[in-house]
Amino acid sequence: MRLPFRVVQATCHDTDTIVDVVNSDRLYKTVIPSKFYKDPFLTSEELKNYFATMDLTFFLCREGASVLGVGALIGRKDGDGQLGWIFVVPERQREGVGSALVATIERQARARGMPRIILETDGGAYWAISFYQSLGYREYKRTDHLWGYQIWIQKALSPP
Template sequence: MRIRPFSVSDTEAVVTLWRAAGLTRPWNDPYRDIERKLTVQPELFLVAEEADAVVGTAMGGYDGHRGWLYYLAVAPDHRREGIGRALVAAVEERLLALGCPKLNLQVRADGEEALAFYRDLGYRVDEVASLGHRLIPDA
């Protein structure tokens, strides 16, 4: 398994993976999310590849105050192989190189498996409310 930057030729494999991993929602167009990411810090959009197949993804971002982790996904038939851990570590390494002091991420309220995964990596629930407001509708 190797981790490398996303390439436009990975688009279909990545969207298929995100759908298989349950990350997509009707109100978020994954193709638009990819297009948007490629305009801002595309070097923080990573894929894990095994035997020329995309088996994992992670999308990072840094706004000068804190980093963010999005779209961490591992193919269901490749889970528990260390791919997710390796992707998180790769994003953390790149954010540290940018001087990022803290990394945040969001997990859906029903994401107990994801919460357990992140807790195992040393992440803790911050006692904050996460708010959102859609500026550009995708649907």
């Protein structure tokens, strides 16, 4: 079955679009206490700083001219990859957009020789944890946070 969307690498002109998609999803507001929740979740200035200081590649899931979701591969100093900012616009969640983004990021990580991908998410983000587990990711540690804990999950990548 051919999916009605495609995943492409973002360019420097996509910063505002990435920020808009990240900020369109309010699910984390339900698990992060209001005194710690930052709104907007991500600003253009923060994203530009991340691009300047991190090994960061963003991807967009597009359907025609519309962007349905975003996600990033972060190259870590230890050689692993890290998933970041996987967000899908609310009206297109549960349609395979997130899975398509993660699959593309995994292929990119394999091509770069990364042995595994890790990510962290809030311990209360049951929907995110369940999503990543369905894709083969497994928890490997928990770290304390101001309002609870972060879950770190990983997936080993086979060579290309």
